Amino acid sequence: MSAPTVLSLRGATKRFGGLVAVSDLDFDVTEHEVMGLIGPNGSGKSTTLNLISGALPVTSGTITLRGTPITALSAQAIARRGVARTFQLVRLLPSMTVLDNVRAGAVFGHRRRWGHEAEAHAMRMLETVGLQRRAQAHVGELTYIDTKRVELARVLASDPKVLLLDEWLAGLNPTELEEGIALIRRLRDEGLTIILVEHVMDAIRSLCDRCVVMSSGTRIAEGTPEEVLSDPEVIRAYLGDDEDA
Amino acid sequence: MSARDWQGLSISAVLLALAACLPLLGDDYYLTIGVTIAMYTVLATSWALFSGPTHYISLATAAFFGLGTYCTALGIENGLSYWMTLPIAAVLGALVAGLVGIATLRLSGVYFVIFTLGLSELVRQIVTWAQNVSGQKGLYVLTEITEAHIYWQLLGLGALVYLAGWAIGRSRLGFALRIIGDDEEVARHSGINTARAKVLLFMVSGATASVVGGMLAPRYIYIEPSTAFTPMLSFLVVIMALLGGVGRLWGPIVGVIPFTLLWEAISASFPNQTTLLLGFSFLVIVYLLPRGFVGLLEGLRRRVLQREAYA
Ligand SMILES: Nc1ncnc2c1ncn2[C@@H]1O[C@H](COP(=O)(O)OP(=O)(O)OP(=O)(O)O)[C@@H](O)[C@H]1O
Numbered sequence: 001m002s003a004p005t006v007l008s009l010r011g012a013t014k015r016f017g018g019l020v021a022v023s024d025l026d027f028d029v030t031e032h033e034v035m036g037l038i039g040p041n042g043s044g045k046s047t048t049l050n051l052i053s054g055a056l057p058v059t060s061g062t063i064t065l066r067g068t069p070i071t072a073l074s075a076q077a078i079a080r081r082g083v084a085r086t087f088q089l090v091r092l093l094p095s096m097t098v099l100d101n102v103r104a105g106a107v108f109g110h111r112r113r114w115g116h117e118a119e120a121h122a123m124r125m126l127e128t129v130g131l132q133r134r135a136q137a138h139v140g141e142l143t144y145i146d147t148k149r150v151e152l153a154r155v156l157a158s159d160p161k162v163l164l165l166d167e168w169l170a171g172l173n174p175t176e177l178e179e180g181i182a183l184i185r186r187l188r189d190e191g192l193t194i195i196l197v198e199h200v201m202d203a204i205r206s207l208c209d210r211c212v213v214m215s216s217g218t219r220i221a222e223g224t225p226e227e228v229l230s231d232p233e234v235i236r237a238y239l240g241d242d243e244d245a
Numbered sequence: 246m247s248a249r250d251w252q253g254l255s256i257s258a259v260l261l262a263l264a265a266c267l268p269l270l271g272d273d274y275y276l277t278i279g280v281t282i283a284m285y286t287v288l289a290t291s292w293a294l295f296s297g298p299t300h301y302i303s304l305a306t307a308a309f310f311g312l313g314t315y316c317t318a319l320g321i322e323n324g325l326s327y328w329m330t331l332p333i334a335a336v337l338g339a340l341v342a343g344l345v346g347i348a349t350l351r352l353s354g355v356y357f358v359i360f361t362l363g364l365s366e367l368v369r370q371i372v373t374w375a376q377n378v379s380g381q382k383g384l385y386v387l388t389e390i391t392e393a394h395i396y397w398q399l400l401g402l403g404a405l406v407y408l409a410g411w412a413i414g415r416s417r418l419g420f421a422l423r424i425i426g427d428d429e430e431v432a433r434h435s436g437i438n439t440a441r442a443k444v445l446l447f448m449v450s451g452a453t454a455s456v457v458g459g460m461l462a463p464r465y466i467y468i469e470p471s472t473a474f475t476p477m478l479s480f481l482v483v484i485m486a487l488l489g490g491v492g493r494l495w496g497p498i499v500g501v502i503p504f505t506l507l508w509e510a511i512s513a514s515f516p517n518q519t520t521l522l523l524g525f526s527f528l529v530i531v532y533l534l535p536r537g538f539v540g541l542l543e544g545l546r547r548r549v550l551q552r553e554a555y556a
């Protein structure tokens with residue numbers, strides 16, 4: 001493998017009281033790849049993203065970004081190093097306009113901007129996600145898909161190098177899904193490294209270079225989408241759960 | 246600066262100049278009320294600088310105020326000039342606010358409220374204890390400073406607070422605080438150092454309250470812990486700020502003026518009913534004016550504009 005490793009987890013573990021949500025997880029993500037992180041409900045995917053983004057501290061294990069440990073860093077320090085994320089339940093800034101939501105990313109992210117520069121950059125990001133005409137709208141007026149777009153635009157406005165998407169494609173109708181997949185592909189082509197937590201199989205097949213499959217907090221398989229989705233253990237994990245995939 | 250900024254600035258300057266003429270009326274009663282209004286305006290506005298965007302309700306105003314009062318009183322007693330004691334009060338207030346902020350701003354919601362209330366009580370107990378040890382009961386603050394001087398000083402400080410608030414509102418710090426108030430998790434994940442932003446603003450409001458306490462010290466003449474650290478002050482500041490509305494810089498003063506006048510009227514005719522007014526105001530704010538007078542005014546304006554748009 002020639003592409004450098006961007007992010008790696010070694011023995012990452014997260015305990016909530018007696019529950020081990022993520023257990024001794026290892027994986028590497030290489031530059032410019034889309035890595036799928038899949039698994040049945042409750043298998044620890046979101047928790048893994050929370051550990052990487054610094055939303056939650058690890059119980060044990062290490063996480064490194066281009067060889068530098070980020071395990072003990074705060075969420076803001078990790079964000080400034082160019083790791084950005086969306087949330088499974090969309091989080092917007094409710095008192096602000098769409099443009100101000102996106103400016104938040106432009107002003108404080110990995111690259112910091114201010115004034116006209118920040119605003120112009122935020123507008124460009126709104127164009128990227130196809131929302132430039134709603135810039136002055138209040139976020140309360142938006143449809144569900146548009147709230148997802150605003151969140152992605154905010155995240156992109158911070159010029160991330162690594163993007164963590166937590167079920168960003170969930171709940172979209174077929175046309176929106178196609179647009180969403182095309183958008184993520186474009187981001188990858190522009191040089192982003194992406195971890196995609198997803199249940200939508202079409203998206204996983206068409207976007208992911210590689211997948212890590214989790215079940216009950218542990219990694220049960222790793223490989224190309226075709227490989228893992230035909231792995232008997234993976235099928236068992238999914239069917240064993242009451243899962244819509 | 247935009248045309249609107251200039252307009253706001255000139256209107257504020259005219260109002261300030263008008264307010265500065267109050268002592269020239271030569272009416273002691275009006276001047277006393279003027280000092281009270283100016284004092285609460287400074288306290289409530291600087292309180293709202295921190296609490297407005299972050300939604301952290303601080304009941305520590307009395308702690309900072311008392312700190313400043315004692316700082317000035319002790320400074321004068323030890324031979325410092327009055328004017329030297331005010332910057333010292335500011336630095337001391339900022340330092341204490343910084344320490345308290347670092348220790349407590351991780352606390353959320355009600356825990357922060359309780360802690361700040363406890364802080365005022367704690368500082369008061371410490372001062373009382375220190376006085377008992379030194380065998381003193383209270384302190385005399387004897388200066389040449391008149392009520393009119395105090396009034397003008399408070400106006401000047403008020404102007405500073407407004408300028409600071411305006412500058413913060415346009416700065417990255419102000420934007421960061423608005424984001425924190427909307428969703429702290431998003432703020433952290435956008436790369437904002439949330440703890441630093443909150444502590445900085447808490448220091449601004451702590452320093453301001455401390456200087457106000459210092460400026461008021463000459464008015465008390467004789468100070469003791471129970472007057473300098475009265476918890477009532479913290480509650481009044483919160484109520485007035487919320488009554489006016491903390492979403493705008495000019496919100497608190499809109500609450501301070503009517504409330505102070507009402508308070509004065511009630512304490513003059515029914516001195517025992519002031520607590521009732523306090524409780525009643527809380528109910529009004531919670532049930533009728535969750536966003537204060539400012540929210541009410543803006544709601545009305547929006548409705549009028551909409552009606553015009555449909556007409
Ligand atoms: N903050 C928390 N406190 C306690 N338990 C938690 C917390 N967050 C997650 N869990 C538990 O950890 C386990 C893994 O949850 P997680 O959200 O990571 O799953 P997931 O793979 O993202 O599931 P889904 O596909 O439903 O989003 C679940 O049992 C969940 O209840």
Ligand SMILES: [Mg+2]
Binds near residue numbers: 045046047166
């Ligand atoms: Mg999840």
